[in-house]
Amino acid sequence: xxxxxxxxxxxxxxxxxxxxxxxxxxxxxxxxxxxxxxxxxxxxxxxxxxxxxxxxxxxxxxxxxxxxxxxxxxxxxxxxxxxxxxxxxxxxxxxxxxxxxxxxxxxxxxxxxxxxxxxxxxxxxxxxxxxxxxxxxxxxxxxxxxxxxxxxxxxxxxxxxxxxxxxxxxxxxxxxxxxxxxxxxxxxxxxxxxxxxxxxxxxxxxxxxxxxxxxxxxxxxxxxxxxxxxxxxxxxxxxxxxxxxxxxxxxxxxxxxxxxxxxxxxxxxxxxxxxxxxxxxxxxxxxxxxxxxxxxxxxxxxxxxxxxxxxxxxxxxxxxxxxxxxxxxxxxxxxxxxxxxxxxxxxxxxxxxxxxxxxxxxxxxxxxxxxxxxxxxxxxxxxxxxxxxxxxxxxxxxxxxxxxxxxxxxxxxxxxxxxxxxxxxxxxxxxxxxxxxxxxxxxxxxxxx
Numbered sequence: 001x002x003x004x005x006x007x008x009x010x011x012x013x014x015x016x017x018x019x020x021x022x023x024x025x026x027x028x029x030x031x032x033x034x035x036x037x038x039x040x041x042x043x044x045x046x047x048x049x050x051x052x053x054x055x056x057x058x059x060x061x062x063x064x065x066x067x068x069x070x071x072x073x074x075x076x077x078x079x080x081x082x083x084x085x086x087x088x089x090x091x092x093x094x095x096x097x098x099x100x101x102x103x104x105x106x107x108x109x110x111x112x113x114x115x116x117x118x119x120x121x122x123x124x125x126x127x128x129x130x131x132x133x134x135x136x137x138x139x140x141x142x143x144x145x146x147x148x149x150x151x152x153x154x155x156x157x158x159x160x161x162x163x164x165x166x167x168x169x170x171x172x173x174x175x176x177x178x179x180x181x182x183x184x185x186x187x188x189x190x191x192x193x194x195x196x197x198x199x200x201x202x203x204x205x206x207x208x209x210x211x212x213x214x215x216x217x218x219x220x221x222x223x224x225x226x227x228x229x230x231x232x233x234x235x236x237x238x239x240x241x242x243x244x245x246x247x248x249x250x251x252x253x254x255x256x257x258x259x260x261x262x263x264x265x266x267x268x269x270x271x272x273x274x275x276x277x278x279x280x281x282x283x284x285x286x287x288x289x290x291x292x293x294x295x296x297x298x299x300x301x302x303x304x305x306x307x308x309x310x311x312x313x314x315x316x317x318x319x320x321x322x323x324x325x326x327x328x329x330x331x332x333x334x335x336x337x338x339x340x341x342x343x344x345x346x347x348x349x350x351x352x353x354x355x356x357x358x359x360x361x362x363x364x365x366x367x368x369x370x371x372x373x374x375x376x377x378x379x380x381x382x383x384x385x386x387x388x389x390x391x392x393x394x395x396x397x398x399x400x401x402x403x404x405x406x407x408x409x410x411x412x413x414x415x416x417x418x419x420x421x422x423x424x425x426x427x428x429x430x431x432x433x434x435x436x437x438x439x440x441x442x443x444x445x446x447x448x449x
Contacts, residue, residue: 089117089125091180092153092170097188100156102199105192107158108166115172115180118148124174130155131169136184140169160190198449205420212419217412226411233372233390234403240370241278244345250285251275252344254360255299256351256375257331259292263398264376268351269298270401271374275348276306280315288321289338291331296323332356336363349373349388350397353380361387374400 092112100107110130118125126148131140144155160166167186171179195203220226244251253275255268272288279286288303290296299321307316324334336359339347347364349357349371357373357380364371365387373384374392384391392400402410431442 087124087174088178089172089174089180090115091172091183092128095168095170095183095185097168097185099188099190100158102193102196105162105190106160107156108160108168108188108190110155110157110168110170110185112153112170112183114148114151114153117172117174117180124178125172125180126175127173128153129171129173130157131171131182132157132160133167133169134165136167136186140167162190162192165189196449201445202448205423208423209416209420213413213416215412216415217409220408220411226415228399228403228411228414231392231396231399231403233374233392233396234400236370236372236390237275237404238278240346240348240372241275241282241284243370245282245284247345249345250287250342251279251346251348252335252338252342252364252369253286253288253348254335254351255288255290255295256349256353257291257328257356258352260294260298262352264352265292265295267397267401268374269295269302271348271350271397271404272299273302273306274404276303277310280307280310280312283312283315286320287338287342287344289324289331289335290321291324291326291328293323296321328354328356329359332359335360339363339367339369343367344369347371349375349384350392350400351375352377353384358383358387364388 092115095110095112098109098111100109112128115125115128117123128146128148129142130144130146132143133139133141143157143159146153146155157166157168165187166189167184168188170183170185173179216226241251253272255272256262256265258265260266260269276286278284286303288299290299300318303320304313304316307313324331338344339360340363344364344367347369349360350373353360353375354377357375357377361371361373361383371388372390372392373388374397375381375384376394376397378394381391381393399414401407402414427442427446431446434440434442
């Protein structure tokens with residue numbers, strides 16, 4: 001009998017391994033197959049019963065219930081044929097590690113393909129757990145749990161340190177808590193990249209603009225005249241200062257209300273140098289009220305240098321540049337008082353302005369002054385256009401320095417920027433036509449990732 005049981009167990013395990021029991025229906029199928037198997041074997045004279053079994057007068061196949069119990073007990077001891085809640089799922093497939101490309105460091109990419117038991121396979125895996133450690137064995141800590149539903153998975157670990165080795169462990173998990181064999185991969189080291197390979201089009205644009213700027217600077221230094229379209233407000237600067245000289249009244253210059261960290265204030269102070277040279281040549285009084293202490297220091301140095309360049313340092317007085325207050329409307333009230341008391345013949349508004357722009361411009365208009373304004377604040381441009389004689393709009397304010405001084409470096413930079421704008425306009429026009437006819441290569445070329 002012991003020999004027969006051994007043979008039964010052997011065939012039972014073989015059948016269980018072949019079928020792969022997962023639920024009760026499969027157990028019934030196994031019972032039916034085993035009954036047919038043993039009936040066939042015994043009819044062939046195999047699995048002979050012991051004399052004791054023969055003396056009992058019994059014949060026929062061994063009861064299927066007894067065989068099923070023996071099979072289930074043996075299957076449980078082998079980990080086969082148990083319910084699906086304790087079946088180990090297959091591990092993630094083809095896992096890989098790499099330093100995240102085109103970044104500033106501190107990130108590692110982990111990729112893998114779905115387990116064979118994922119929802120697209122047998123459907124018993126419902127999540128993947130990602131563990132991290134600085135050692136190949138031990139010390140792993142769970143850092144993420146990824147839900148299933150895809151063929152390929154990507155996880156970015158952005159909580160790592162550069163130049164340090166890391167190991168990762170991937171585990172598939174079923175809804176009942178069964179885990180796959182862990183897959184350990186590594187090591188990998190994170191580092192920053194010097195160049196972003198997906199932004200080479202921006203590098204090309206930078207090289208074109210830089211080469212244009214350098215080329216035009218070189219041409220300007222060699223004496224070639226670079227064309228800049230006439231700007232009425234800048235052409236009127238000399239005329240406005242001359243008018244104040246003829247009338248014997250001062251020139252009032254306001255370089256905005258923001259500090260020197262604003263580009264509009266810098267442009268306003270640069271234009272102040274040109275105006276101060278003219279007032280020094282014509283010996284016209286100049287008044288520069290400011291609302292920031294740093295702007296006061298910069299304006300004083302600019303006016304002082306202008307008077308020195310003209311050769312009239314004695315005509316300069318530090319009181320030409322006056323600090324009033326940082327308060328917006330307090331400053332507007334102070335400037336209005338200067339206008340009404342000193343009645344300047346020419347008023348310049350060059351810089352950043354806000355709600356006080358209309359108050360100042362209306363006051364200057366009421367005293368009959370020639371007013372030239374310039375700002376990049378689009379919300380204030382309508383007020384200056386309405387109340388002033390000339391208005392520099394947007395980029396004209398920033399081009400004023402190159403226009404008035406004729407410095408080769410400023411002229412070359414200005415012309416180089418014009419080249420960049422021309423290229424942008426050309427790309428827009430060409431791109432519209434290409435997209436209209438279904439060609440997308442220019443759009444793809446200009447795309448920045």
